[in-house]
Amino acid sequence: MSETEKRLYLILGIAVVILSFSGILIKVATAPPLIVAFYRMFLSALILTPVFFLKYNNWKIFLDYRPMLVGLLLAGHFILWITAFEYTSVASAVIFIALQPLFTLLLEFLFAREDMQEGVLIGIVMALVGSIIISYGDLELLFSRVIGDLLAVSASFFAASYLFAGRSLRKKLDYFPYLYVVYSYATLFLGIIVLVLDLPLTGYGTINYLCFIGLALGPTLVGHSLLNWSVRRVSSTVVSLAILGEPVLTTIFAWLLLNEVITFSNIIGGVFILGGIYRVTFIRSH
Structure with a gap:
């Protein structure tokens, strides 16, 4: 290797490690989820x-309705x-968010008329089985965890919708202005909801504000920037495999x-989900 x-x-490894701290910072923050999403x-x-x-x-570019739509979907993703994390474990939340590539595949099949390649269905079934295993394990622990699992799955769907909706826009805009306009609209929508719900923007303590800054600087700006930089220089298979390391x-x-307990259902279900996603991404990249 050169x-x-x-x-x-x-x-690429540094990008994945930095992205992996997103769930930790969110769990440490005690501010309302909407406030965390807004400040991020x-x-x-x-x-x-x-x-x-x-x-x-x-x-x-702010006059185009498409970045407005993408920003709305991104805001919804972060809220969910x-x-x-308020209801389920860090492990369950990050494993379920990893379902995003499968939702993206489904959206492409339904709306972009892209063919479902042979063997992809097996990967989808594997991920579905893994989701059921984790949810069943959480049901045995506490019903509220299942609510958290459903929120994480919904967040994964919104993430896929955000990426799918922005496909044509990303081809026309450079990466930086695309990110900026989408982040700006996401901030606008989150800010409107904060105002409507009359949530205070101050008084959350030093730890929370450090978490807000950490989420913005680390996973959002540095992590995603390095990942997108890597995508253009390393094969998609390698990047897809590396991203699977984030939930792990x-x-x-x-x-x-955080001394969180890793349950047996998290391990088994996670193996099924990550294995299914790897199968799908590997087939699609060959």
């Missing part, structure tokens, strides 16, 4: 604003996913840092 390849894999998007957009203004300054690492971090 030095360049080693650097590429190192950067608001701070991300705020940090990107000077770069957008100085380098691109193309405000016409962050709320899921997050689960381990939750065990080490």
